[in-house]
Amino acid sequence: MGGTLKTTNSSNEISAFIKQHKTISKVVKQQQRLLFVIDATASRQPTWDLACSLTHSLLHATDGLKGLTLKLCFYRGFEEFRQTDWLTDADILSRKMSSVRCAGGQTQIRKTLRHALSEHQSSPIRGLIFIGDAIEEPPHEIIDLAGQCGLRKLPLFLFQEGHNLGVEDTFQHMARVSSGAYARFDLGAPGRLRDLLSAVAAYAQGGYTALTQRRDDAALTLLEQLPKS
CATH class of the missing domain: 1.20.5 (Single alpha-helices involved in coiled-coils or other helix-helix interfaces)
Known part of the structure; x- marks a missing residue:
């Protein structure tokens, strides 16, 4: 018994x-999912501390947006690609970001986009935010993967640190074919960067309509590039 x-x-x-x-x-x-990816290769070392500080600010720009969950990914070194769990706490994400250090290695944008497509197939992602300064892979292959993201309704939001014209051209092309947006990661304008990420987060939650309800320049920057939907 x-x-x-x-x-x-x-x-x-x-x-x-x-x-x-x-x-x-x-x-x-x-929950609306947003993938946040950073290039942590050696070329970013000279401005890394400042970039990290701004990235913390960007992450905290998503605070107060209910139903939004983020995953932080980064690549560096010899084919090293790491990711966190899906998280809703910006403080936890910031602490994880603080532990990241730059290491020499090639860019891994193809791996990043393939990973995003795999995640998106498992459960939809509303967008991918990428911060980087270099491309060391065939641009046409990266653009092709960006196009696949566009076909699957996974927009890319690309922030370029530095002023490399080749990188700028490729990032802008990636943004167009993925139905995303491009902007500079301007270390001298932290307030604008925060506004831009806040606008991306708003788009992830409410789509094009949510952006039209905002009145700031950051929202206008995205609206000028994003398709109406």
């Missing part, structure tokens, strides 16, 4: 666990 009671209790616990798991999964799927 004791054995029967134990089995019943165990069965109830399992049922409760499954119910809780389904509830959590439902909530997670309802």
Whole structure:
């Protein structure tokens, strides 16, 4: 008889666990997901501390937006690509960002976009934010992957640090074919950067309509590039 009671209790616990798991999964799927990717290769070392400080500000620009969850990814070194879990707390993301250090290595933008497409196929992502200063891979291959993102309704929001014209041209092309947007990661204008990410986050939550309800220059910068939907 004791054995029967134990089995019943165990069965109830399992049922409760499954119910809780389904509830959590439902909530997670309802959240709007935004992928945040940074280039942590050696070329960014000279301005890394300042860039990190601005990135913290960018992450905190998403605070107060309910239902938005972010994942931080970065690449560096020899094919090193790391990612966090999906998180809703900007403080946790900032602490994880603080632990990242630059290391020599090639850019991994192709791997980044393939990873994003895989994540998007598993559960839709509302957008990918990328901050970088270099491209060391065939541009046509990167643009092709960006086009695949566009076909799957995964817009790319590309922030360029520096003034390399080749990088600028490729980033702008990637933004166009993915139905995303391009902007400079201007270390001298932290307020504008914060406004831009806040605008991207608003777009991730409410789409084109949410941007039209804003009155700032950052929203206008995105509206001029994004397709109406």
